[in-house]
Amino acid sequence: MLILGHKNFEVHRKWAYFVLAATILFSLWFIAGWIQTGRWPSGGSLEGLTAGVGAGLIMFFEMFLWPRKTIFRAWRIGRTKYWLKAHIWLGLLCLPLGLLHGGFHFSMANSPLAGMLSWLTLIVVISGATGLYIQNIIPRIMLETLPGETIVNQIPEVLESYRNEVNQMIRETCGLADANTDPTLSGEMSIVSSVKTSGSISGRTMQTHTTYPFIQGCEPLLTFWETYGEPFLKPGKMQSSGLADKKSSEALFQSLSEKIPVEAQNMIDRMKAICDQRRQFDRQLSLHFWLHSWLVGHVAISVALMVVLILHMTLALQYP
Ligand code: HEM
Structure with a gap:
């Protein structure tokens, strides 16, 4: 409703097509590798590395929204609405890229770090989408159902x-x-x-x-x-x-x-x-509590994701 509504979709159309196209192309590339070799391309294969590095770079970019709004606020780097649009769509894209890279590895038994990375990515994306919904729906609910709203x-x-x-x-x-x-x-x-x-x-x-x-x-x-x-x-x-x-x-x-x-x-x-x-x-x-506290959860899980990502990258570079 927030993005797919006719008017809203116009604003998001290019980003939506880009994310869809990138997801399809990467999936096809992985499937082609799978057919050729008879097994799912590993995280270290060309396809795997490209998707993994892409997902990792996006995650760092996603985190940059935080310093941009705090430390670098005065610098006014680009308009907020463009940053938010890029944040939403690239954030969504990092999920398929990360999952393709990790071979949909959610089990904590074989490799706990990789499993944790997949879970955290999934949870961060879900918390971001939930927050986006909350940010749009709660002010509307307040306007429509709380005529006595005050500061x-x-x-x-x-x-x-x-x-x-x-x-x-x-x-x-x-x-x-x-x-x-x-x-x-x-x-x-x-x-x-x-x-x-x-x-x-x-x-x-x-x-x-x-x-x-x-x-x-x-x-x-x-x-x-x-x-x-x-x-x-x-x-x-x-x-x-x-x-x-x-x-x-x-x-x-x-x-x-x-x-x-x-x-x-x-x-x-x-x-x-x-x-x-x-x-x-x-x-x-x-409603005010939910409007403001979801971001605390989103940021906290994002920080945990970054810690696990950096650990994963360090180990992958040390033991390729
Ligand atoms: C790996 C993925 C992601 C990471 C690491 C991440 C990280 C962050 C961080 C650190 C912030 C805090 C910025 C601040 O202080 O306001 C933030 C805000 C936000 N994120 Fe994400 N995020 C990710 C994915 C997503 C996704 C997929 C969505 C939506 C579909 C999303 C929606 C939002 C929204 C709506 C905000 C609040 C922006 C604002 O009100 O200015 N995020 N995210």
Whole structure:
């Protein structure tokens, strides 16, 4: 879908044909050698060496993406999109080349180093393809399913402000905080001043504050808040309470709605919206985690691959 979609394929067409052609040509060359000699060309044969050196050079080139993005970043060597395209397609090509060179040797029994090299190459290519998929699909999922997405670092702060808002709303409604005594003023705004500190800077800020009238018979609201709502909105890992799941959350709110007066029903709507937001934040955090952590795995396996490759090359040159 990412590459094979009509529009995307145009951008990748030349690379795709090149990789396909190289794979077919190398395969035919190996098959011809096999037919001629009656056995699969070894890694040291002309075909084997050509494919092996090709795969090895590609692997070094693939690794170069890392210093290019870090040490040589300021040098601006070529445009990022061309590097990434070359990285993807040459990375894919090194798999058939490596496997032809090693005679599809995956067994660790005969030659552990060669077996390890084949496995690592396969895993690096699969992790790269998976990462490419993740990089393309996750931002789309976020855009389509998380309308309440916010800056990840600010999630704890936003949650804390929601928690304070609902806490204040419920305590005022239940008569536990300085509440508005006129029921017609429900939802009225007042201005409050407070001192806020951010790092070393501290100052007085003015904030709008919605006031809520005391409503009799709202005790179930307070119990619900203290049992489910408050712990659920705590920043940090989401509690696995009944509110974590949309369906059971609906059921809990429905049963609460039957226990409290009609005038307090709008509290439920606000709490529901905030709990929904909390679930979205949690989903955003887990998608964000996968979006960024796959690369750590890809790079770690790539480094292991390079270590084994260098060992393999050293031994092959020492004991040809
Ligand atoms: C032997 C094969 C490969 C090696 C050694 C390798 C190595 C690397 C390394 C070291 C990076 C880190 C660059 C950075 O710091 O951002 C990287 C990134 C990446 N690789 Fe690979 N890779 C290989 C194959 C592949 C393949 C086959 C694909 C896809 C089909 C792929 C997809 C990616 C993607 C999408 C990135 C992230 C690039 C970015 O976001 O800028 N890789 N690879």
